[in-house]
Amino acid sequence: MKMLALTTVATLATIGFAAPAQAEVPHPGGVAAPDTALGKDWKSSSDVVVTGAGDADGYHLYIAREKDAFGWRTLATLKSSAIDVGPWGGSVCVTGSGRYAVAIFAPKKAANDPALMMAGALAAVVDTTTGRAKTVAAGLQFTYFNPACGPGDKVLLTRATGNDTQAGRRTDLLTVDAAAGKVVQTRHIEGQLSTPAPAPDGDYGIAGGRLVKVGADGKLTALAKPQGIPYAVRAARSGAIDVVSVTGAESVAERFANGRFTTTGSGPRNQLDLFGLQGGRNALVGTVNRRGAIPADLPSIASAERVDAISGAGHLVVHATVSRQTSQAAAEPLVAASPDEAGQVTIKQSTVAGRAESTATVDTDRAAPTLDVDLDLMSPVQTVTTFAEGQDPDQPKCAVPRNDPTIQPLQPSPDQVEWAVDRAVRGTLDITRPDNYLKSRTPSYSPQGMFPLEVIKDGYASVPAQVELAVLAQETNLSQASWHAVPGDTGNPLISAYYGSYDPNVIDYEKSDCGYGIGQVTTGMADGDTVYSIDEQIAISVDYAANIAASVNILIDKWNQLHDEPNGLTSSVNNNDPQYIENWFLALWAYNSGLHRYADRNTDPDANGYYGLGWLNNPANPDYKPGRDGFMRQTTADAETPSKWSYPERIMGWVETPQRKGTPAKNAYLYPAFGAKAGTFHRESDDGDWSKLTLPSQWTFCSADFGCSQAANGCPAVNSSCWWHGHADFANCDDQMCATENVKYFRDDPEPGVQRVYERDCETFDPSKVANRDSSKSINMVYTLNDTSLYNLGCSIPSGTLGGKFVLRGGRPAGQDGAPYAQYDLHQLGAGYNGHIWFTHGASGDALTKHKVVGAWTPELPLGAGQAQLYSVVAHQPSHGATAQHAAYLIQGGSRSDLTGYVTCSVPQDRTGDDKGKDHWVNLGSYLMGRGAQVLLSNEGAGSSEDVGYDAMAFIPQNAPGATCNTAY
CATH class of the missing domain: 2.60.120 (Jelly Rolls)
Known part of the structure; x- marks a missing residue:
């Protein structure tokens, strides 16, 4: 299954934004009373900070200087107007000189597509003085550790290549000279490298859980192993390498120098981070408990809240940057992003000297420099500018076409989706659609007359409603039609990679995914497939209820595949009862990245005798930030950076924290029925505690039997030997630790009417x-x-x-x-x-x-x-x-x-x-x-x-x- 969701993010209220400061400030968006908040010398300071936020207009960089009381202005906008797949996202770092900002940027949707997450982002260098931007690379990882700035003007970028098959994962490491604005070296590394760090004497990173040095030929030299699982690595100008890793409930900071690690500090897990400062220094930021000798070039900055960026001299902390359009998308996830909401951003910040918190509201300057990337010039491989050889441009691979007036699905509202799911998981979605439903020219049918509910193997229950709803939230934001359509509209069907590429200059139908509608139903949806009749294919494309009926069966099929393996070789968790939500973790894993079957272990050339669930979605994979809390547990702004979590972790997060809609925001679907002995969590800036699911740890599916070791930070070989199968216990469902479904609609409840965003105007022209x-x-x-x-x-x-x-x-x-x-x-x-x-x-x-x-x-x-x-x-x-x-x-x-x-x-x-x-x-x-x-x-x-x-x-x-x-x- 392909992921096409445009993932929503938090509203301002849920990440703790205070009301904008009312006191008069000397510069727009600047901190109030700067003499107190910043100190007497602020007017002569050279301190600067850069942060970023994305919307439909592009990924915007904003800059603030202390001499302007950290008043904000637009530095640059980065985008490629050739791509039209929703709002942009990205991340940015500033080089040690402070002269250049380097950003990676991509449509936020890239974080939900495994191929794009591995190699779908663009990169640019931006001059912090002029805002002039230059594209330097394409096809990069959309991950938490990209880009990586160092103490000088050298920056490292990564591109993940290969896969988790016999060939194994590989990494391209690109070296960027920010001053020259170009890639000066590309090294091919035989292995999975994470958290790279440019240093004066070379380049470093983490591979196999160890700090490694990358040679000029891409070969890795293992140096030492930190105490825990690393998630932040930075070099100082002195040549020392600072590393922060998680071990148990603690984060530990260590410095590698003179051939060994020494401990420099610690803090609660996920409350300690590492940032670079101008001049080649680093800073420990968060809740910092200093330990051992404190290096002079490693100061600490206290912060009780999450930190996204700090200024070059460490005088200002940026806690969050959220665009108004992004916030609006979270409040109403089915409403297409309004262009009029683009360009406004809210930045939460606090000064270090005076500990003054404030919120700056900034309007993006449309006159600021804009970089619009020409994808024809930036593709890391040869760009296809004509149809692939032998292809007929009039013969798409996908069976149901775009821009056909007879194929116009209605965009449902969230209550309609919940109604269809609640009835589909019980096999009662048997309403009648009339002939020519939505002018699609299909004969009359019922959704589960077409797609009867399949039987779950070895279980009396069905798919829990909240599992299906969370999948739909992640896959498509509960949308049946194109993301351009809002509830009450008809539009084109939502189709994954219909033209075979997200580059509008490339049409390669051989690579079309053909995932249709709210559940991204892919199997059987290509032209010539015989799984479904043409009427069934049209119903899947047009009718959200029919699509949901088919999608529920796909989840059941993944559960059954895991249980259809030969005796003793099946895969399961906990008590294996499908009524419990936690027990669907493996089926969700397979839903996204597939299951390598036991029967294919010797015939599949990539299997090499192995079988099981692939490495890509294993929580132990270091592509996901180690030590992370559950998705959206710390803050619902986690949805801004979904690539930190594996796919099944994100689905469980959408179960715990349903998508929101409306003003004031309300849940789009019900919470599950949490177990009486389930734990709780406290989300940042929320009042009270929230019930939580009992989920696997990062290492639950890491075993020496599959080449995986916690000591080695995952699976060093990263090939088919890392595929997991078997049984794992992480929740005692028999002892009321697990959650079950909670339904709102029952068999006789009629289909709710659509809640239109725009009322239909039927006034006749006069x-x-x-x-x-x-x-x-x-x-x-x-x-x-x-x-x-x-x-x-x-x-x-x-x-x-x-x-x-x-x-x-x-x-x-x-x-x-x-x-x-x-x-x-x-x-x-x-x-x-x-x-x-x-x-x-x-x-x-x-x-x-x-x-x-x-x-x-x-x-x-x-x-x-x-x-x-x-x-x-x-x-x-x-x-x-x-x-x-x-x-x-x-x-x-x-x-x-x-x-x-x-x-x-x-x-x-x-x-x-x-x-x-x-x-x-x-x-x-x-x-x-x-x-x-x-x-x-x-x-x-x-x-x-x-x-x-x-x-x-x-x-x-x-x-x-x-x-x-x-x-x-």
């Missing part, structure tokens, strides 16, 4: 509002669907009007070479007049070569050859899905010689103030028109973050000229 209308003649209405029977959102099509045709063409010039790539960023949405629009994003420069889209409205005017009539042209603009600020409509009068040429009318497609989010009409002006008249609109020149929308168009005959361009209707 031509009488047009000045000087010739009422003796009929108006023409041109819809975005020439077959108006395909409109499926409840508005009737007005009668008594003449029609016309609407055509979309792609490529530059339109309809010629390059057109196939335009479809990559073309979308349909249940918005606008009568409930359907098309939209794409703006493009300019080289992007137009492959991604230009032109829409043409051609009315069938009741005019003979050579005849002309004055018409007012009125364009409908949807409540959402169109945000272009200067949509340039080109109006051509027709075929007569005196009507040739185009007139341009530019209008804003969305509204402001109280009218924002409302459907409306805009008059494009009065024009003399003849046969062949048309109106054109392209995405050329619009901003890459703007949606150019194509909605209905009215042509109203007039007696005399009326409104001019961009007149309110």
Whole structure:
């Protein structure tokens, strides 16, 4: 199963943001009373801090200088406008000189796709003085230890290659000269290297649980083993290597010098971290208990809260940086990110000298330098710019197409999802869908008539409802349709890697994943597959309830696979009773990364005689931060950095902490029924304690039988010998330690109505509002669907009007070479007049070569050859899905010689103030028109973050000229 979820993150309240300081400050966003908070010398300080936050506009870097009382400004924005898969995320470090910031950035969705997490991020160097940014690498790990800055201007980046098969995991280590702005060396390491650290005398990292030095040829030299499992490694200018590791309930700081480790400090687990300071010093930050001799270049900075960044001199601590769009996405996880929410960020900070806490609210400066990466130039392998050899661009691999008006799933609201899950896990999702449900042309069916609930092997229970709900939350944010659609909309189906790549300049159908809908159902969804009939494939694509019925069976199939292995070779946990949520940990592991079957151990060339659950999702894998708390236990902002946890750990986190929605935020589904003897946890900034699941430790599935050793920090070989199978006990379910499901809906409960985000506007166009209308003649209405029977959102099509045709063409010039790539960023949405629009994003420069889209409205005017009539042209603009600020409509009068040429009318497609989010009409002006008249609109020149929308168009005959361009209707 592929993960396509756009993972949500915390609201400001849940991570403990205080109200912004009310006292007057000398600089916007700066700390109040800086003489007290920072000390008397703050105006002459050179201290600086850089932090980052992502949204739909890109990954933004913000900088604050102490001489400005740490007032914040935008340093740069990093993105690739060619990628349209939701908001961006990333991480940033500052080099020892303080002159350069180095960031990795990728769509947040990359953290949920194993392949993208291993090699899907971009990297850039940013000058902290000018904000000038330069891309240096692509195809990098999206992980907690990337990028790695050192005491100088050398930075290390990692790319994970290989896999957990016989070939084994390997690591590419890239050395970046930040001052030169380029990669100067790439070393191929035969092994899994984590937490790299550039040093004056070479480069270091952790491999096999040991501190190692990386040679010029990529060979590793083991130096010494720290006390625990390392999660932070940094070099000092002196040549010493500081390491922080976790051992039991404690974090321990050690310094490696003169060939051995000495202890420098300790603290509670996960409350001690290591950061670099300018000048080649390091700092222990958090709850620090000093031990042994204290190095002069290793100061400590106390902080009771989590720390994301510190300033170069250690005068300011940044606790969290959250964009408004990200916060809004957490409050309403099914609402597509609003472009208007992009660019606002809230930064929680505290000064070290005066211990003054404050919250800065910053508006991203749109004029700040922006780096827009051209993926054609950055691919670490040869970029495919044409279709793979032998492929037909008109024959996608996936069975159910995009942009087909007959395939428009309805985006459900969370209560509908919970209803479907509660009934599906009991086999009672037997409601009847009528013929032609959602205009999909399918015969009548019931979801579990199509996909009857499978029987769990060796168990009387079914999938606990909260397990399925958590999977849907992680996979798709409870979405059946594309992430562009909000509850109540129809849209394109949500399809994983439909074109075989997240690069819109690459179409390689052989690599298409074909995971459909809310449960990302993949098996049987390719063209030619016989697992499902075409009607079943369409139902999985269109109907969230049918998709959930199929998805529940996939989970059951994973459970059964684990239990279908030969006697004595099955895999299970605890008392193996499927009614308990904790017992689904292994099935979730297999759901994401698969199970290597015993029967294939000698026939699979990668198996080498081994079998079991792969290394990728083993909690012992050092790609996940050692010593971590349960997902979202410390703070719900953990969802900002999901790559610190394995997939089954994240699912259990969504069970413990359901997704939130609404204002004020409410749970999207119920908590489970926790066991009477279950433990509790206290989340940062929450009042009271929360019940928790009883989960495995990081080392539960680490055994010498499978090449895994806690002493070696995992599985040094990282190959098929690390695959795990067997039995593990981590929760006494018989003694009320485990959780069971908690359902809200039962067999006879009807399907809830969808809770629309935007109410459907079915108001019929009134031509009488047009000045000087010739009422003796009929108006023409041109819809975005020439077959108006395909409109499926409840508005009737007005009668008594003449029609016309609407055509979309792609490529530059339109309809010629390059057109196939335009479809990559073309979308349909249940918005606008009568409930359907098309939209794409703006493009300019080289992007137009492959991604230009032109829409043409051609009315069938009741005019003979050579005849002309004055018409007012009125364009409908949807409540959402169109945000272009200067949509340039080109109006051509027709075929007569005196009507040739185009007139341009530019209008804003969305509204402001109280009218924002409302459907409306805009008059494009009065024009003399003849046969062949048309109106054109392209995405050329619009901003890459703007949606150019194509909605209905009215042509109203007039007696005399009326409104001019961009007149309110």
